[in-house]
Amino acid sequence: MSEIAPLVTEAVMTEAGAGVDELPPAPGKTTTTVAMDFRRISLPSDLILYLFGTPGQERFWFMWDDLVRGAIGAVVLADTRRLDACFAAMDFFEARGLPYVVGVNSFDGARRHDLDEVREAMELPAGTPLRYCDARESTVEMLVVLVRHAMARAS
Amino acid sequence: MTSGAGPERSPRVRPYTMTRGRTRTGVALAVETLVETASGADPRGAPQEQQAICRLCVRPISVAEVSARIALPLGVVRVLLDDMAGDGLVVLHVASTDRPDLALMERVLDGLQRL
Numbered sequence: 312m313s314e315i316a317p318l319v320t321e322a323v324m325t326e327a328g329a330g331v332d333e334l335p336p337a338p339g340k341t342t343t344t345v346a347m348d349f350r351r352i353s354l355p356s357d358l359i360l361y362l363f364g365t366p367g368q369e370r371f372w373f374m375w376d377d378l379v380r381g382a383i384g385a386v387v388l389a390d391t392r393r394l395d396a397c398f399a400a401m402d403f404f405e406a407r408g409l410p411y412v413v414g415v416n417s418f419d420g421a422r423r424h425d426l427d428e429v430r431e432a433m434e435l436p437a438g439t440p441l442r443y444c445d446a447r448e449s450t451v452e453m454l455v456v457l458v459r460h461a462m463a464r465a466s
Numbered sequence: 467m468t469s470g471a472g473p474e475r476s477p478r479v480r481p482y483t484m485t486r487g488r489t490r491t492g493v494a495l496a497v498e499t500l501v502e503t504a505s506g507a508d509p510r511g512a513p514q515e516q517q518a519i520c521r522l523c524v525r526p527i528s529v530a531e532v533s534a535r536i537a538l539p540l541g542v543v544r545v546l547l548d549d550m551a552g553d554g555l556v557v558l559h560v561a562s563t564d565r566p567d568l569a570l571m572e573r574v575l576d577g578l579q580r581l
Binding site: 409410458459 | 567570
């Protein structure tokens with residue numbers, strides 16, 4: 312019965328399905344056939360959080376409309392070496408009014424840029440959170456930032 | 467539930483006769499919308515396929531599953547379910563298309579922070 316309440320919360324991870332793997336108890340499963348990653352996290356607050364990771368390339372967009380339905384928000388993972396690859400994802404979420412935050416990859420020796428410069432380069436709307444993010448470690452933090460942002464927008 | 471909509475349903479009945487030609491529903495029913503037989507629902511006197519749906523949905527299942535299990539096209543099932551909801555036979559748990567509400571997000575936030 313608890314499944315009836317709108318418990319499904321989704322975070323769409325773009326550009327690098329990585330990261331969600333490292334979340335603590337994840338008795339989830341992975342679907343690989345369509346290059347989509349899926350994790351389920353049981354939260355201590357008696358909720359089940361669903362995370363969907365999908366690549367940002369245009370050829371995967373056919374899935375996105377379903378993924379954003381009822382979702383809390385999205386995390387766009389950006390690589391400073393090719394920021395332009397995020398623009399389409401950002402446009403997509405903005406057009407649908409879905410709150411999103413941007414995590415800038417800080418792994419693999421990617422050059423650290425000043426976040427303000429990154430924000431400017433991305434023309435990120437003011438108020439949209441931007442954080443450095445090692446997708447292998449700080450996924451939960453990014454999700455907290457995202458939920459806070461979504462709540463701020465909703466209230 | 468092997469009987470399902472079962473043997474009594476003649477395959478010669480065209481689906482559109484069950485819906486009296488209608489193809490649209492009042493509410494948008496997604497394939498994943500959960501259907502549950504209303505408590506105290508009395509389907510006696512209802513058409514056979516509606517009775518079958520009532521038996522099927524004692525535990526909530528999705529619109530897609532109802533369609534598959536009683537072997538009727540999705541569009542037909544949607545119309546039937548819409549009718550049945552109107553008659554108080556089933557309850558449709560239509561998910562909000564809006565964003566999750568604040569209370570839910572607070573619980574998610576709380577849960578994430580306690581991980």
